[in-house]
Amino acid sequence: MLKNSKALARSKSIDQQIEEDRERRQREIQLLILGGASSGKSTFIKQLRLRHGDGYPEVERKRLLTDVYENLADGINILIDNGRRMGIEYSQHESETFASDFKKEFPRWRHYHLASATSPSEGATFTIPETDAITISGCSQDHAIQKQPAPDFSKVARFLDRIQRFWHDEGVQKCFRNSEAIEPRLVYAECYFLQQLSRICEPGYVPTIQDVLVIRKPTIGVKEHIFVVSNLQYRVIDVAGQKNQRKKWIHFFEGVTAVMFFVALNGYCENLEEDSSLNSMQDSLATFDDVVKNQFLVKTDFILFLNKKDLFTEYLKHTKLSVCFPEYTGDDSPDSCIDYVTERFQQRKPAEKEIYCHVACAIDRQLMKTLIDNVMQIIIGINLRLAGAPL
Ligand SMILES: Nc1nc2c(ncn2[C@@H]2O[C@H](COP(=O)(O)OP(=O)(O)OP(=O)(O)O)[C@@H](O)[C@H]2O)c(=O)[nH]1
Numbered sequence: 001m002l003k004n005s006k007a008l009a010r011s012k013s014i015d016q017q018i019e020e021d022r023e024r025r026q027r028e029i030q031l032l033i034l035g036g037a038s039s040g041k042s043t044f045i046k047q048l049r050l051r052h053g054d055g056y057p058e059v060e061r062k063r064l065l066t067d068v069y070e071n072l073a074d075g076i077n078i079l080i081d082n083g084r085r086m087g088i089e090y091s092q093h094e095s096e097t098f099a100s101d102f103k104k105e106f107p108r109w110r111h112y113h114l115a116s117a118t119s120p121s122e123g124a125t126f127t128i129p130e131t132d133a134i135t136i137s138g139c140s141q142d143h144a145i146q147k148q149p150a151p152d153f154s155k156v157a158r159f160l161d162r163i164q165r166f167w168h169d170e171g172v173q174k175c176f177r178n179s180e181a182i183e184p185r186l187v188y189a190e191c192y193f194l195q196q197l198s199r200i201c202e203p204g205y206v207p208t209i210q211d212v213l214v215i216r217k218p219t220i221g222v223k224e225h226i227f228v229v230s231n232l233q234y235r236v237i238d239v240a241g242q243k244n245q246r247k248k249w250i251h252f253f254e255g256v257t258a259v260m261f262f263v264a265l266n267g268y269c270e271n272l273e274e275d276s277s278l279n280s281m282q283d284s285l286a287t288f289d290d291v292v293k294n295q296f297l298v299k300t301d302f303i304l305f306l307n308k309k310d311l312f313t314e315y316l317k318h319t320k321l322s323v324c325f326p327e328y329t330g331d332d333s334p335d336s337c338i339d340y341v342t343e344r345f346q347q348r349k350p351a352e353k354e355i356y357c358h359v360a361c362a363i364d365r366q367l368m369k370t371l372i373d374n375v376m377q378i379i380i381g382i383n384l385r386l387a388g389a390p391l
């Protein structure tokens with residue numbers, strides 16, 4: 001009799017444990033964000049922070065001023081180098097002196113930054129910890145260790161007047177207009193901040209929300225962010241997308257509710273920054289193929305974001321999709337081309353797996369609000385299913 005009641009009590013406690021586990025799993029959702037470099041993963045996190053975090057108050061945006069300066073300095077650097085390479089003459093006397101003064105103070109950082117993260121053996125300057133930053137409720141604390149100090153980009157402030165005059169030099173404008181010939185290509189953030197220069201130079205300038213969304217700052221290592229929405233905790237893991245960083249992804253595959261996979265649509269006519277022999281879209285397809293079939297993610301649903309629709313639409317006006325997919329015979333409209341790209345990704349998935357596909361423009365706040373709400377609903381559904389509750 002006693003034996004029976006003990007067994008009953010044990011069974012009750014096991015049931016209770018199972019129920020508690022189920023409730024805990026239902027309350028914590030783990031999202032892993034994967035995709036190539038510059039596909040928009042961190043920008044999506046910024047949008048989550050706007051929708052469900054602290055919304056980037058002014059004090060936080062002020063801290064990002066140096067990142068704006070960094071993007072601006074990279075843009076100026078590329079224009080100086082390309083102006084010289086193309087043999088363009090400056091229209092103002094002082095431009096030549098400015099160019100050499102500026103390059104001394106701010107050597108080309110974007111590519112140095114990427115290269116040092118890409119080839120640690122060749123003069124590595126980074127130590128990349130496994131998890132180098134933790135973000136609680138949308139407030140990021142970066143613990144990345146950099147042995148080689150970056151140029152002090154806050155000092156760009158001292159150059160703003162001269163940068164403005166340099167930017168208005170006819171030679172510099174001529175170089176900028178010749179964007180097709182610029183090598184390496186100016187990225188969107190560099191073009192954007194160069195074009196916003198007069199606003200950035202105004203006294204008391206604070207980056208706007210749109211500026212924050214546009215800043216380009218590659219993720220180094222792995223960043224974890226926690227958001228609490230309607231009593232549910234979302235742990236969102238943002239990884240670095242550069243090729244040599246991807247072997248770290250596997251450490252985060254366990255216990256994932258869903259994978260969000262980002263693809264830069266404009267990558268169909270661009271090569272990887274870290275490996276110029278690889279087409280970015282083809283690389284995305286191959287990477288997607290690897291992770292979607294990975295044994296640790298067999299039962300994990302994927303949400304696919306075909307991002308940068310704005311740039312894709314722009315590029316299609318002068319470059320056909322067939323440069324990436326020679327067998328494509330459809331028309332050049334963005335919709336037809338997106339249908340085709342979607343199909344190419346869907347073909348890679350195992351039959352039993354569900355892939356939810358979204359076309360996105362991660363810097364578009366309005367569009368992303370709706371998209372995030374829709375995606376949250378999908379994720380809640382997946383989570384309920386995983387937790388064993390009836391849908
Ligand atoms: N025009 C345009 N720019 C975008 C879009 N999405 C992201 N960007 C910009 O692309 C750049 C790269 O975006 P990130 O979110 O940093 O890319 P990532 O995938 O986190 O890159 P890594 O951290 O290097 O792996 C940033 O300057 C963004 O502002 C988009 O839809 N359209």
Ligand SMILES: [Mg+2]
Nearest residue numbers: 041042218219
């Ligand atoms: Mg990132």
